[in-house]
Amino acid sequence: MDGDDEELSACYRAHAPAVRSYLRRFVPAQDVEDMLQIVFADVWRSRERYDPARSQAAWVFAIAHRRAVDHLRARRPPTVPLEEAGDLARRGRSVPDELGDRDQIDRALAELPDAQREAIELAYFADLTQREIAHRLRVPIGTVKARISRGLHRLSALLSGTA
Known part of the structure; x- marks a missing residue:
């Protein structure tokens, strides 16, 4: 991809549905479309690093994978403060x-x-x-x-x- 807007559009048309499906496996449903846009923004920003001799799909999916991992790492897992843990145990089922x-x-x-x-x-x-x-x-x-x-x-x- 040499920076042509049409090339990015073609790349998006070709890979967006599969990338969206891929992201659904890792990212909460409400974040999938945002992550898709982030992936293709990264595709655009890193277009100089794309090697046309290699698979465009593999390159796009590698970016998608990295963004999904980043997103999951940034999310804070739900936790319960230690002082509330005793209350939860006492109110157990x-x-x-x-x-x-x-x-x-x-x-x-x-x-x-x-x-x-x-x-x-x-x-x-x-x-x-x-x-x-x-x-x-x-x-x-x-x-x-x-x-x-x-x-x-x-x-x-x-x-x-x-x-």
């Missing part, structure tokens, strides 16, 4: 409430396809890594990741009542 949640989760898990439920149970209840699950189930690690991801999305929908 009762045992019947927790048992009701467990029952609801068990029912939602039972509605998942067997492969997704098994992968989730191995990951969250047997505390296995994705690599260990793949070895145990004799499937590729990508399959394990997909099963867990799809299962968690479905589980979330079932628990929120939107399924």
Whole structure:
């Protein structure tokens, strides 16, 4: 990219939808469009460093990845002041409430396809890594990741009542 506005427009048209989807995986939904604009502003500012012999998509995604990481690092995780932690523990949920949640989760898990439920149970209840699950189930690690991801999305929908 040699600084031509048309080249930047073409780059945006070609890569913005995929970059937007990529950012959705890391950045809160309300920040995705802002991050997309930041990414392409960086593309414009660093256009002299782009090597046309290399993949433009890879270069744009590298910038997007760095901006997403910067954004996540800048966000402060929600914390509770230490003096309030005791109050939260004293106001904790009762045992019947927790048992009701467990029952609801068990029912939602039972509605998942067997492969997704098994992968989730191995990951969250047997505390296995994705690599260990793949070895145990004799499937590729990508399959394990997909099963867990799809299962968690479905589980979330079932628990929120939107399924």
